[in-house]
Amino acid sequence: MDDDRHRQSRLVTDDDGGFDAERAHEESLPIEDGEVIDTDELADHQRYVEDRGIYDERNRVNDLTGREWKYATKSVIDEGYPPDVQHDLRSEHGGQKPPRLCADLIGRFSKAGDTVLDPFAGVGGTLLGASFCEHEGTGLREAIGFERNERWVELYREVLERENEERRARGEPPLAEQELRYGDCADLIEAIDDDSVDLLLTDVPYWHMDELEQTRNEHETRESKLGSFDGTERDGDTDANGDGSGTKAEWLEDMATKFDRFADAVTPEGHVVVFIGDMYREQSYEFLSADLARAIESTAPLTLAANLVWYDPTKDLHVYGYPFSFVPSMVHQNVLVFRVEGE
Ligand SMILES: C[S@@+](CC[C@H](N)C(=O)[O-])C[C@H]1O[C@@H](n2cnc3c(N)ncnc32)[C@H](O)[C@@H]1O
Secondary structure: HHHHHHHHEEOOOOOOEEEEEHHHHHHOOOOOOOOEOOOHHHHHHOOOOOOOOOEOOOOOOOOHHHHHHHOOOOEEOOOOOOOOOOOHOOOOOOOOOOOHHHHHHHHOOOOEEEOEEEEOOOOOOHHHHHHHHHHOOOOOOEEEEEEEOHHHHOOOOOOHHHHHHHHOOOOOEEEEEEEEOOOOHHHHHHHOOOOOOEEEEOOOOOHHHHHHHHOOHHHHHHHHOOOOOOOEEEEEEEOOOOOOOOOOHHHHHHHHHHHHHHHHHHHEEEEEEEOOOOOOOOOOEOOOHHHHHHOOOOOOOHHHHEEEEEEEEOOOOOOOOOOOOOOOOOOOEEEEEEOOOOO
16 A cells, blocks of 8 residues: 555554544545545445435435444434424324334435335324424335324425425425325235335334323323223223224234234335333233334344334333332334344
8 A cells, every 4th residue: 555545544542542524624624534535446336425424325225325324333322303293283183103213213214215114103203203204304105105094194284384384484495295195004905015115114002092192181192091001900901902902912913914914015125113111000011012013023024133222311200109019201203123034
């Protein structure tokens, strides 16, 4: 290696041997994780992307550069997403997810132009996330959602309309409208071609989620979330979904059957990504994420690749057991990542 090449490929260090970003910047050299890259040295499959690092053209998972990919492998997402994107409207739902968190996950597990499906779409966290990818990511994803509660379908449209009015007023381009289909996902999935979805990103309903969503009282919601998962009556209601998901076992079976069918729609190189919160109830921890992962794996041709933990630092702490019993304050949710099993 000649001297000049040696200069460009070594770490740019200051007098103490630390990385000197300022100097690297002054020398106008692209930097990958502190290392200065000689762009003449890039392989045919590598491309330097200004300010983002090196993109590998063989990347089949996403549009991230090596540097971004490394960051995206972190098993904890420790970000409290601010209550934006018409949060007041969306919070009528009660189980809504931050659209920008969805956009981040979409960016990790799909490429620009890919198709994303959310069979339990609610007020459209996934759909809005897919639209954000056009302006705050590597490009628009086409998203399709299913939702069986008409109110949430209406609300998604209202959210999009208001958000776009505000964006136009700020001189920003509007978010694309995605397709939210009204109906039961078990029926609507039949209209989706096999192997046509690159990413299935969803947030599963609990056994009586519909009722939880309809209460705007946060405290009541939290209390009722701690309700029965063993089929015993709670407020005279054992099966509020009306779909046989009254007990935990029935709920798991229902989810496993649905994901088995959903998996047909996902391409062999695609991913299935599922939000699921664990719960604490009746003095024991319900490891719902583990239970759901095993139930899905045992039925659907999907293999668990990761459990990402979304830690939301903005969540309030509670003191239910104090000072006699340890009761966790649930400030995280799990994000199960499945790969489609090879033929
Ligand atoms: C946890 S919420 C999803 C919230 C969503 N991530 C958001 O950001 O608004 C689950 C949604 O699934 C819907 N749902 C439950 N069972 C369904 C079914 N069989 N078909 C379609 N939607 C269903 C519920 O009405 C609920 O809105």
